Amino acid sequence: MTDSVLAPLLRVILIWRRQAPAIVFGALVALASLAAGIALMAAAGHYIAAAALGITLAVPVALEVTGVARVVLRYLERLTTHDATFRALAALRLWFYRGLARSAAGGLGFRRSGDVLARLVNDIEALDGVLLRLLIPLLGAAMLVPALLVAVGRDDDTAAALVLVLFAVVAFVMPWRAMLAARAAAADETEAGGALRVSVLDTLTGLREIKVYEAEGRMLAGVQWQESRLFRAERDLAARGGALQGLAFLATQAALLAVLLIHGANPVAVVVAVFVVVAAFEVVGGMPRAGVTAGRASAAASRVLQAAEAEPRVRDPARPAPMPGSNALAFEHVAFRWTPEGQAVFEDLSLDIPAGSRIAVLGPSGAGKSTLAALALKLVSPDEGQIRLGGTDIATLRSADVRRRIAWLSQTTHLFADTIRNNLLIGRDDADDDALWAALEAARIADMVRALPDGLEAWVGEQGSQFSGGQGRRLALARTLLSPAPILILDEPCSGLDLETERAFLATLNNTLEGRTVLMITHRLTGVERLDRVYRLQNGRLTPAAR
Incomplete structure (x- = not known):
């Protein structure tokens, strides 16, 4: 006692x-x-x-x-x-x-x-x-x-x-x-x-x-x-x-x-x-x-x-391997469940994402689409199988190094109760004003920000309350684009947007992601996406799907 x-x-x-x-x-x-x-x-x-x-x-x-x-x-x-x-x-x-x-x-x-x-x-x-x-x-x-x-x-x-x-x-x-x-x-x-x-x-x-x-x-x-x-x-x-x-x-x-x-x-x-x-x-x-x-x-x-002092779900290796030169991403025979007693999310999942390609994964809510992002970002580790970045098992790489290679736009992107500038700088803290405006231009929201009395110093509000859903998603996209990461994971990027705003947002993505490796995780396609391959996620497995 x-x-x-x-x-x-x-x-x-x-x-x-x-x-x-x-x-x-x-x-x-x-x-x-x-x-x-x-x-x-x-x-x-x-x-x-x-x-x-x-x-x-x-x-x-x-x-x-x-x-x-x-x-x-x-x-x-x-x-x-x-x-x-x-x-x-x-x-x-x-x-x-x-x-x-x-x-x-x-x-x-x-x-x-x-x-x-x-x-x-x-x-x-x-x-x-x-x-x-x-x-x-x-x-x-x-x-x-x-x-x-x-x-x-x-x-x-x-x-x-x-x-x-x-x-x-x-x-x-x-x-x-x-x-x-x-x-x-x-x-x-x-x-x-x-x-x-x-x-x-x-x-x-x-x-x-x-x-x-x-x-x-x-x-x-x-x-x-x-x-x-x-x-x-x-x-x-x-x-x-x-x-x-x-x-x-x-x-x-x-x-x-x-x-x-x-x-x-x-x-x-x-x-x-x-x-x-x-x-x-x-x-x-x-x-x-x-x-x-x-x-x-x-x-x-x-x-x-x-x-x-809770143990992290994923530990970095004592002697991390050097970062590979390639930006190809591959899931090899991955099995995963969130808790030992929980239901299996993946049982034998394999997915190859070549460098510079655009891949979409479709599936209903709860199918495990967001778990793919968590595994790729090394937030969790697979129970079986491997995830390779440039041919190197990410289990042998430092988590921080992996996340410098992969940017993420989540389905519930959080905007902090701060200025537009400080929300953008989370993507790259050393970005100057030119880089910030370039990211806003690429996300097609620069004109709106310029029209604000305070510009980059405008207050976003709690949970981005000062902006509409579409504007908030574009600010989040600008923050993601500001990151130099060559791989981009889009997790339900149009969540909560109406059809017209969604189409405009995807058109922006098509024009701003040239040269990057893109993994789009969504429950449906609208037909305006530029994709190389589409897969359907069902029962913990991926199968090729026709668009």
Whole structure:
């Protein structure tokens, strides 16, 4: 149980090693601020006790110095520790995104976008408490042990032992027990939070269909159920934290009572001890609740690591073969299924695509046409058989090298909520304005872009909402044409277009793809395509088809 709680947190802390200088500096400033605060309380206790006994003292220099130091260091502590936390979380998000991209190069696959978003936002934000509310307070608690020993132990060993035991219980034992106890409840909370985000996202994205079928009540009930599940988990965690905070308060009062019952000590020493004990227990008073935070952070870390460290479907070879000179593509006796228990997509599929040729593959929805693109792009690997690029098995080539040779226009091309320029630059990030306009001209959409007030800087909108379906497909085509890849896979390139727009779009393709190898994957032909060969995909096999 202990390993399962600590291991995810330690793994995340290791990811932060590049931020170690900022984290260490922030921790040192926090400890210096804490030391100044304890020294200030001790000096204040000494001064107040002396005044109460009628001893006239000038305001000690220590009081002035520690007071100013406390204010300055406290301010610097906030700056440095929060800066270190923000840097660590930013690094963790980048690490998470890279891991997700590596393990899901073909998209999210069987992951749900709302769940991934919850891990990227909620779970990573839950880890900010690891630094600010757990690690730094633990270091401070360790530093306070000798301070308590000096303040209380010089006059009464028994009282000192009791105070130190109570302090250790509040600062170390309670947080540890809280973390272990809260781990399961925290896992329920993070799962419930992710499920709620998925439910809300599904409801918002499907709002049109919900309205048409008058399903608002059913969808709202589902969201409310997930919300109540989250509230129950949060209430459980809050109850655990509240109970421990009550015990921590009782421990603090018992420590103060032990100090007040010190016998044989001079009154000034007792007052100083009281001030130091109050300050020390105030510092660690929130540690039991921090233990609950640690349990929540452990559950969040597990979810983040699970998503980011998933094994990629296709691994690159340790010693990749050199890229071939030819751009011919061939599928040789390929068998494939998406899951071991799933239905076979291909059983013995062979397809030869010579360099510079134009090949079409026809088939109904679900026949496996898009799987051909995934296999060619090395997003998945065949269970049997080989896919060859220029005569070389792509299993022996680096995935990045293969994808530099093959451009892809998918049936659900995504336009990002950004400018036209930045959407195009995804195809080639070093393209200048001349190259961008040339691609737009080739896609027959340059005139429309020029007519926009902002031109290339025009905002595309979420999911390309500022443009019609045909305009969006042409922008996606321009992005694909901008790629220098000699092989182009068109996966249902006219999906969602009306017949007139589809014919115009295909005419554009005919005129702009000269010299490239083209594999067109579609469910039907319109008769305007320029093709060398046509195949029909049925029951996992390809057979020549007449146009």
